[in-house]
Amino acid sequence: ELKVEQNPLFLSMQEGKNYTIYCNYSTTSDRLYWYRQDPGKSLESLFVLLSNGAVKQEGRLMASLDTKARLSTLHITAAVHDLSATYFCAVDRYSGGGADGLTFGKGTHLIIQP
């Protein structure tokens, strides 16, 4: 059974600080997705990581993928309140070659306090 494990599940941090969210997965897929979700809202695509060693950055967020370790990280630099949300990582259920659904992690509920 495919497993996607995120940690931490809950994170409260102060503005200006740095932190990293971890995502471990059990599949051999070399693609991984990060989404952001505000309460009651849709899932916003942040990053699509397509190969081993992939690194993508957008503003204060940077995501990386290590397919050998089956690990992805989402690093937050100098956090600001607007980044408060729930962050999910997800992987393709199968090889990713077809219209496979995604398996999501439990999500990391991030609160950034002034």
Place this chain on the structure above:
Amino acid sequence: AAGVIQSPRHLIKEKRETATLKCYPIPRHDTVYWYQQGPGQDPQFLISFYEKMQSDKGSIPDRFSAQQFSDYHSELNMSSLELGDSALYFCASSRFAGTEAFFGQGTRLTVV
């Protein structure tokens, strides 16, 4: 830019009733996915369609069925509704199977 459109946005039904959720993918997207997200839970994959054919099937109850029509929109039909079916239902679409999917705003279904 055009996004995935879901209707209705909110729906209240009684137990044992039926409900139909609709999804209109981004133009030129031929693949549609359905997900269910319970309160405080991660999204659970239900079913997907590529070029109007069922592609992948997840944890969709037998009481639910779905299809994709010739104009690529999709409908999720839910019968014999139970209290536990109360959730946010998301549709997502992608340009081709296996490419990045974009999510709609969701339909909040409440079963009373």
